[in-house]
Amino acid sequence: MKKNDTFELKITDIGADGEGIGRAEGFTWFVKDAIPGDTVEAAAMKIKKTYGFARLKRVIEPSQQRVNSQCPIAGPCGGCSLQSMNYAAQLSFKQKKVRDCIERIGDLKASTVDDISQAGEGVIPVLPVIGMDEPWRYRNKAQLPVGYDKSGRMVAGFYAGRTHSIIPQSDCLITFPENAAITRIILDFCEKNGISAYDEAGHTGLLRHILLRKGFTSGQIMVCLVINGDSFPKAELLAKELKAAQPGVTTVVININRERTNVILGRDCRTVYGPGYITDNIGELSFRIDAMSFFQVNPVQTLKLYSKALEFAGLTGSETVWDLYCGAGTISLFLAKNAASVRGVEIIPEAVEKARENARANGVDNAVFYAGRAEEVVPRIFEEEHCHADVIVVDPPRKGCDGLLLQTMAKMEPERIAYVSCDPATLARDLKILKELGYDALKVQPVDMFPQTPGVETVCLLSNTQRPKKESYITLDVEMEDYYRIKNEGKNSTT
Ligand SMILES: C[S@@+](CC[C@H](N)C(=O)[O-])C[C@H]1O[C@@H](n2cnc3c(N)ncnc32)[C@H](O)[C@@H]1O
CATH class of the missing domain: 3.40.50.150 (Vaccinia Virus protein VP39)
Structure with a gap:
């Protein structure tokens, strides 16, 4: 077997990152986007002594757990790598993943059970x-890097898996729905007003990231523009446009990050509009959330x-x-x-x-x-x-x-x-x-x-x-x- 050879593979297991696992030609193969029960055509990418990584070329016979991916950029983005698996199968994968870690890393006896009475003596x-009734649109936060596409158009989206090239995304299906329209307004405003996107290689350009947060119980939305500079031209006008188009926007802030770094936010935040934070409730408790706050997503x-x-x-x-x-x-x-x-x-x-x-x-x-x-x-x-x-x-x-x-x-x-x-x-x-x-x-x-x-x-x-x-x-x-x-x-x- 050598690189790019193609072969048929039955996927029988799943790895900790959700990659399909199968055995063929004396090797254990790890195949991204393949799920247990699939029979696939795979192409060898990296071959080690006893195992290898292969690319999914085609699903020959789909698993019963397989569903159509809902996101148009599921493959290149790679963020939602389990979306071609039905939700019940995702939950059972996660239960087993926790059990496996406790057994293999913790060196303790553990077992997946429906209730604790089923576990034997000394078995964890x-x-x-505990899953969701609606397992989409659940995130209260979106962080989109800004850059240019090949034709020179300003885009915001997601990094293609393990790279820093941006895949433009008009909507992200695990984030709240307003994120697409708000991002579009910001990009159009920048194009109209000659505001540049950040270029990582040269450490030039202004707008680095768009960070959006929403309070699900309050409905309040924060827009945070992360910039490589001291000010954002006509920021008040942009805030006005955002507010007019999206009444949920209750605050707009600028975050200054002039460092050459992968860290998204700098330490300095300036409020352009509203209080500089949103509020949200968890149960009966209410919390103030600003651009820097850690808050479960x-x-x-x-x-x-x-x-x-x-x-x-x-x-x-x-x-x-x-x-x-x-x-x-x-x-x-x-x-x-x-x-x-x-x-x-x-x-x-x-x-x-x-x-x-x-x-x-x-x-x-x-x-x-x-x-x-x-x-x-x-x-x-x-x-x-x-x-x-x-x-x-x-x-x-x-x-x-x-x-x-x-x-x-x-x-x-x-x-x-x-x-x-x-x-x-x-x-x-x-x-x-x-x-x-x-x-x-x-x-x-x-x-x-x-x-x-x-x-x-x-x-x-x-x-x-x-x-x-x-x-x-x-x-x-x-x-x-x-x-x-x-x-x-x-x-x-x-x-
Ligand atoms: C997973 S978050 C949990 C936060 C909080 N319990 C919640 O649910 O919102 C982990 C927290 O640990 C903090 N942290 C990281 N290292 C720490 C350390 N050595 N000592 C204390 N806190 C630390 C982080 O700043 C972060 O707020």
Whole structure:
């Protein structure tokens, strides 16, 4: 077998990123856009010793799970790589993906079940994924890079998978519908007024990105223009045009980003029109969201996710709760209504400030927030106060929790830990560490925050069913040091 050879392949499995897997000619093949049950004609692209990557040339016999892709640029964009699979199959793929991570990476026994009574002794039950009734148009945020197409026309859209060339997109079917019309108005305004698009290679031109956010319950829309300059010509006039055409637009802001960087937003934001933020509700709580705020992108599922975290926290009103990696305090405020007190920790000072504002705006007076790295702030406070936590909620970024933080959490002896994760691989690694620290995963509830994509969010309940006695923490600390030393040595040897 050599590059570009074509062959027939039956797809029998699916990889973590949603790619189809099949076996032929003594190799395991990974084929993007192929799904289990398909028989396909594939062309070899990259061939390794025992496996290879192939391009889908043609579906010979479609899988029963196959549906027509709804998005006209599904292939080149690649963002919604599961859209040719029916939604029920997507959910079952995600449930298995979480189970596989826990078994392979966490080295723990796990099983997919319909309810926890089906899991055997010592087996972690992974429950069916909580899905959406309508798994399209769910995103409250769109970020579109701006550039030029081959004919020199200004375009906004999406980067073609793993490249920086922009595929123009008039509409994105997972984002709120107004995004297409608003983007068109901005591009037409720029063309009419001689406003240039940013050119990454030369670091020239003005408009870099269009960032749109919508409050699904309030209906308010924010337009943010990210520019490589100090001002945007006739910005007030553009705001007027946007407002006239789209009454939902309640604020327009300019974000200055003059750096040569892939990071979309710069630090400086200027309001052109409206208050500079939108508001939105999750359940009974209301939140202010500006261009920089971290706010979950799927508000319908966020309510289900936070409600699960709250259920797993098992609060009665008397508990001391910690919310680590708390962002703008969204989960903290959910918890505070049902607990004696909540202490939130977050690395971004502006988010902490927002968490305090959100607490005030929602009449929550039993939550305090600390700015800093959770792995520094929590051990320091524990050293000073020897404080106990009844419940700890963690919601870390993709890289998961810091090891020192996990150790300190165990020392705080919470009865329950609710671990919210956006990456099942790092969740699995941390479940293994927490088990060594005395905390068993009792149940795992995935929630589909990102339909049509391979992403999956998970809430896991842990309890200290076999917590080691206090004195054994000292040995454990040494073991953990070894664990991280070995892990880091492993990392260095591969770089
Ligand atoms: C997945 S978000 C969760 C935010 C919040 N719980 C929510 O649902 O809106 C992870 C948060 O962790 C913060 N973060 C990242 N590294 C951190 C660290 N070392 N210590 C504390 N917070 C951190 C990020 O700024 C981000 O706000």
